[in-house]
Amino acid sequence: MEFFFQQVTNGLAVGSIYAIVALGYTMVYGVLRLINFAHGDLFTIGAYLGLTLLAATTITDKVGGVLGLLILCIMVMGLVALAGTLLERMAYRPLRESPRLSAVVSALGASIFFQNAVMLIYGTQFRVYPHDILPRTVISIAGVDIPVMRLIILAISLCMMAALYFFIQKTKIGTAIRATAIDQGAAKLMGINVDRVIAIVFMTGPALGGAAGLMVGLYYGQISFTMGWVYGLKAFTAAIIGGIGNIPGAMIGGLILGLVEALGSAYISIAWKDAIAFGVLILILVFRPTGLMGERVAEKL
Numbered sequence: 001m002e003f004f005f006q007q008v009t010n011g012l013a014v015g016s017i018y019a020i021v022a023l024g025y026t027m028v029y030g031v032l033r034l035i036n037f038a039h040g041d042l043f044t045i046g047a048y049l050g051l052t053l054l055a056a057t058t059i060t061d062k063v064g065g066v067l068g069l070l071i072l073c074i075m076v077m078g079l080v081a082l083a084g085t086l087l088e089r090m091a092y093r094p095l096r097e098s099p100r101l102s103a104v105v106s107a108l109g110a111s112i113f114f115q116n117a118v119m120l121i122y123g124t125q126f127r128v129y130p131h132d133i134l135p136r137t138v139i140s141i142a143g144v145d146i147p148v149m150r151l152i153i154l155a156i157s158l159c160m161m162a163a164l165y166f167f168i169q170k171t172k173i174g175t176a177i178r179a180t181a182i183d184q185g186a187a188k189l190m191g192i193n194v195d196r197v198i199a200i201v202f203m204t205g206p207a208l209g210g211a212a213g214l215m216v217g218l219y220y221g222q223i224s225f226t227m228g229w230v231y232g233l234k235a236f237t238a239a240i241i242g243g244i245g246n247i248p249g250a251m252i253g254g255l256i257l258g259l260v261e262a263l264g265s266a267y268i269s270i271a272w273k274d275a276i277a278f279g280v281l282i283l284i285l286v287f288r289p290t291g292l293m294g295e296r297v298a299e300k301l
Contacts, residue, residue, distance in 0.1 A: 002143050002144050002145075003266070004263075005142075005144040006144055006145060006146070007262045007263055007265075007266045008259065008262070008263075009144070009146050009150055009151075009154075010150065010262045011255075011258040011259035011260070011261065011262030011263060012154055012255060012258060012259065013150045013153050013154045013157075013219070013258070014258040014261065014262060015238075015254050015255040015256065015257055015258020015259055015261075015262075016153065016154050016157030016158060016161075016254065016255065016258065017153070017157060017212050017215055017216060017219075017231075017254075017258075018231070018234050018235050018238045018253075018254035018255075018257050018258055019157065019161060019235075019238060019250060019251045019252075019253070019254025019255055019258075020157055020160055020161065020208045020209070020211065020212040020254070021039070021040070021043055021208070021209050021212045021231055021232065021234075021235035021238075021254075022235040022236070022238040022239040022242070022250040022251075022253060022254045023161070023164060023205060023208050023247060023250050023251070024036065024039045024042070024043075024204075024205030024206060024208055024209045024235075025039055025205075025235060025236050025239045025244065025250070026239045026242075026244050026245055026246065026247060026249070026250040027177075027201050027204065027205045027247070028201060028202070028205055029239075029244050029245050030181045030244075030245040030246075030247075031177065031180055031181050031197070031198060031201050032092070032096075032103075032198065032201075033100070034092070034100070034103050034104070034107065035104070035107065035236070036107055036205070037104070037107040037108050037110070037111045037232075038087060038091070038107055038110035038111040038113075038114055039205065039206070039209055039232060039235075040111070040209075040228035040229055040231055040232020040233070040235070040236075041110075041111050041114035041115050041118070041228040041232070042080055042083060042084060042087070042114070042206040042209045042210060042213075042228075043209040043210065043212055043213040043216075043227075043228050043231055043232060043235075044114070044115070044118055044213060044223070044225060044226075044227050044228035045080055045083055045114065045118060045210065045213065046076050046077075046080045046206075046209060046210025046211065046212065046213030046214055047213030047214060047216055047217045047223040047227065048118055048121075048122055048127070048213075048223065048225075049075075049076050049079050049080065049210065049213075049214075050072060050073075050076045050129075050210075050213065050214035050217055050218075051127055051129060051217060051223065053072055053075055053076065054072065054129070054130060054133070057072075066134070066152070068133075069133065069134065069152075069218075072214065073156070073211050073214055076210045076211060076213075076214050077207040077208070077210050077211050078207070079210070080206045080207055080209065080210025080211075080213075081203040081204070081206055081207040081210070082203075083206060084202045084203055084205065084206025084207070085199060085202055085203055087110055087202065087206070088198065088199060088202035089199075091106045091107065091109070091110045092106065092107075092202075093195075093198075111228075114228075115225060115226070115228065115229075118225040119225045122225060124224075124225065126222045126223065126224050127222065127223050127224070128221060128222050129217045129218055129221050129222065129223070131221060133218060134148065134149050134152060134218065136148075136149065139151075149218070149219060150219075153215050153218070153219055156211075156215065157212075157215070160208060160211065161251050164204070164208070164247065165247060165248070165251075167204075168247055173197075173200060176192045176193075176197050177197055177200065177201060179192055180192060180194050180197045180198070181245070212231075213227075213228075216231065234257060234277070235254065237253075237257060237277065237278065237281050238250060238253035238254040238256070238257045239253060240253070240281060240285070240291055241253035241256060241257060241280070241281055241284050241291055241292060242254070242256075242291050242292050242293050243290055243291030243292055243293040244291065246291070246293045248293055249291055249292060249293030252292060252293065253291070253292065256280070256292075257277055257280075260276055260277050260280050261273050261274075261276070261277050264276035264277070
């Protein structure tokens with residue numbers, strides 16, 4: 001059973017990263033009915049910005065491991081949020097009244113632009129994160145050995161998910177976002193600045209994606225300019241499993257996907273990891289086409 005629970009903790013850590021990235025997809029879809037194909041590349045930008053800031057500021061050496069990591073995470077989130085804002089202004093806002101296909105093509109173009117920009121700036125080789133930022137110690141809980149790094153990533157991810165849920169459900173801006181997701185026209189009549197709401201969505205989702213990119217760099221130790229495609233696809237799958245447009249659904253979908261991958265890799269074969277994950281997606285969509293928590297459009301977000 002110890003081996004099983006070790007795989008569960010691994011699955012929860014990886015799944016929490018999927019969930020954070022999936023939140024970006026589901027927020028944009030909930031408000032604009034648009035799949036932001038460039039979201040995975042914003043995740044990649046977060047990973048590379050984290051590495052750059054680590055080298056440029058040596059923040060973790062100056063203020064300590066965990067506190068330095070939190071400051072670094074906030075800096076990365078701010079910069080990626082800025083990139084998300086520019087993306088919305090330049091690639092999506094001018095096409096808001098155009099046919100939906102135009103926005104989809106623009107999203108694909110933005111994805112290619114970001115990926116190639118990262119490649120030109122950082123090169124095609126894998127980049128390696130420092131190994132001494134956080135302790136690589138392992139603690140034992142009820143006979144289960146768990147790396148401290150895994151617990152830190154899981155804790156940060158859960159805090160982010162809880163904060164986003166509170167932001168959407170309990171704040172005035174969150175209420176405006178939910179109202180815009182239900183009916184943009186009615187929201188305008190109620191005095192809501194829809195452009196501002198959409199801009200906030202494009203700041204929040206990319207900020208979470210950037211934080212996830214940083215955590216992947218810290219967790220696995222290396223990053224590449226194509227990593228956004230794989231993680232973006234997995235996160236998009238997680239959003240569909242949970243019911244795209246539904247924030248709790250994206251969280252649950254990410255955790256389920258991480259657990260399925262971890263247990264499938266451990267008990268069947270790591271080569272079948274992706275096949276098992278997408279097999280679960282197919283099964284869920286066969287029996288529940290709207291995803292596990294998908295509801296009527298008016299009840300999403």
